Amino acid sequence: MTQKTWRLGVAGLGTVGSGLLQFLSERPDFAPAGGKAVITGVSARSKSRPRPVDISGYAWFDDAVQLALSPETDVFVELVGGSDGPAKAAVEAALKAGKPVVTANKALIAEHGAELAALAEAAGVPLLFEAAVMGGTPAVKMLREAMVGDDVASVAGILNGTCNYILSEMEASGRSFADVLGDAQRMGYAEADPTMDVGGFDAAHKVSILAALAFGCAPTFAAAEIEGISQIELLDIKLAKDLGYRIRLIASADRSEEGVAVRVHPSLVPLGHPLAETRGALNALFIEGRRIGRIFIQGPGAGSGPTAAAVAADIADVMTGASRPVFQAPAGKLRPFVAVAPTRRVGKAYLRLLVRDQAGVIAAVSETLAECGVSIDSFLQKPVEDAGGVPIVLTTHATAESVLTDAINRIEKLPAVLERPRLLRIARI
Template sequence: MTRPLAIGIAGLGTVGAGVMTVLRDNADLISARAGRAIAVTAVSARDRTRDRGVSVAGLRWYDDPVALAADPGVDVIVECIGGSEGPARALVEAALAAGRPVVTANKALMATHGAALAALAEQRGVPLAFEAAVAGGIPAIKAIREGLAANRLSRVTGILNGTCNYILTSMREKGREFAEALAEAQRLGYAEADPAMDVDGTDAAHKLAILAALAFGRPVAFGDVHVEGIRGVSALDIRLADDLGYRIKLLGIARCGENGISTRVHPCMVPAAHPIAHVDGVFNAVVAEGDFVGRVVLEGRGAGAGPTGSAVVADLIDIARGRHTPVWGAAEAALQPVATVPMSAHSGPYYLRLMVVDRPGVIADVTGVLRDHGISLESMIQRGRSPAEAVAVVLVTHECGEAAMSAALERIAALDAVLEPPAVIRIESL
């Protein structure tokens, strides 16, 4: 009889406990698909007394996760600690250096140190798998790296953060402002007590950096991602977007063109008819575009114990079967350091909302600034008419350059009739 694959799990929070639950509840199915049983034999976590909803009786326990990597009775290390530095990084480096396969759900680690870790894994000839690092239970990594391997991909777009998608959905469906929708997400457990990593776009940027490296065959480059969050999106903007035929989503967009690769995370107005516009709540979506396959849309739950645990166990089954794919889809020497296209080179249409004093000449002043910067208008809407209070003026531009728009916004914000900073959202045709 084939010996079970012995697993050591570091981190017994939501993901680590989810992995143990999946392995326990679907043990027979997993054994059949892996060709052998997969058994957790050792764990590492900070608190031995905490009830995690799964039994750890009979398992070897390590207070120091790095010591887990040296356990001779462990075949594969599963890292569920999180964070780009500290114990998570030390554990993964130690395990790979010792020649042990690693499965991680850590997007921050892979986005920040993925190039060095992949080189170490390649040098030692062991797998480093990370399906759970992007989009939870959606098999986005395998789809791009393996399922679409015959294609030259031109663009990958995604709703990559369920917290932000839930907040924007709640704002649209219930008319809530950002702060109220965020508080609701925190009460329901969809947002952390400190939500900055999610709502400021960093989490989505980590995932986009990973997807871009896989899609375009270049070393992972998190520092090249332009990042904006959703704090500046208002309920008014969401209502106006509906009126204009759009939905507002926080998107990660990676594109490969003649001048290089652009990677950006920011709120976007998406045509209401596009499939990604209807991905709501805590769901994620990844859209890949290839030269032979066309557009592929993947949708599902992007976080949580079950979806993320499912993705981790899928990687464990691959390792049990001896399926070993290079971390970034090709050997390190085959990755190309493609030039990065800066955000200042972006070009597209824009939604611009101004709160202005309703008096003659205001619109002429604003359109004069836009004219000076070579920006033409597709449409204009004024909401309300009241000389005594601010009114909303919405301008939708034709395609123009990011640099020109930034310069124009600086001048518009300085006009005395403009009462608050302009709200600007890029329009994506997708």
């Protein structure tokens, strides 16, 4: 165990950065692998902005790249965020200068992970990003380190706490998506521009990283199939519950002989299933390995304390001197990402229709489904709630996505059907 002092340059002083400064001020004895971590320089957009921590003891850098290159920086900690711009420039600069990098930046790793891994491995320094996925819950370490003695077949879980909070709160309070989102924004649980979260992009970044760790392919955010939760209506939450399900934004990655499918979808999860019972801002993940079987992990996916703890754990890993590939295999040996076409997905589905209250509608819908080869599993018609039409909902047996799309296109054209049927997937978990 080396006794050396590791001088940290910390770029980005938002929630996570402040949390890290706070942690190191509370734990001046932090020396998990023998060595000691000391912050020497910091960088952020504004030097004068009020912060919960005192930064007057650290050298200030206006430019993150200069902080990365400073001779006083042994380890560069990137907490700026964003897939490009200063974050990417500074991480590249640090790696090229042979400095270990710790980052919480999921967009950066999901979109540029393979090229950054190549830089890190060429320089022989670690590039660690535990805090990028599930905040304080060590999903990255589990896949990268603990599962190397296995062949992972799939991962699936809840990776965005904001969406899970909104869905939980819609169910608990009976309020609409827009109302709950508005409150969440006012309370600071959701961003002013919530697109990254509610659009499913944040979860897609995270699951793209997990796919790379699990399957040894280059992280490929561009290949993810993404659907967010902004179209989820309270009616769907209620109908799903009547059918024995809860709606969750499920991020999954599956490997098959055809390739890899990375998906983010609002999905129906059976009540009582651990993912259905994961409430509020919690995150949760199932990892399925050929030898180990199923491992489930659940914990806080965000927040200053948990995420800063994950960054601190990565800093500890740097101190150990461990040398291993950034992803499951060295960057040069990562398999190209072969995406499975969305239309190839086979699974059960939930279809919600709005129809005129007239005889023969159900027969017409059932007939169309039968003609398309879609087999109905359950059927539910609720009393009319307003004059706009009658909602009917059905679940199907496992059906190829292409067949479902065809059926939906045909049902939409039936005279008694008032709007395009709403499709939600039933999670295969």
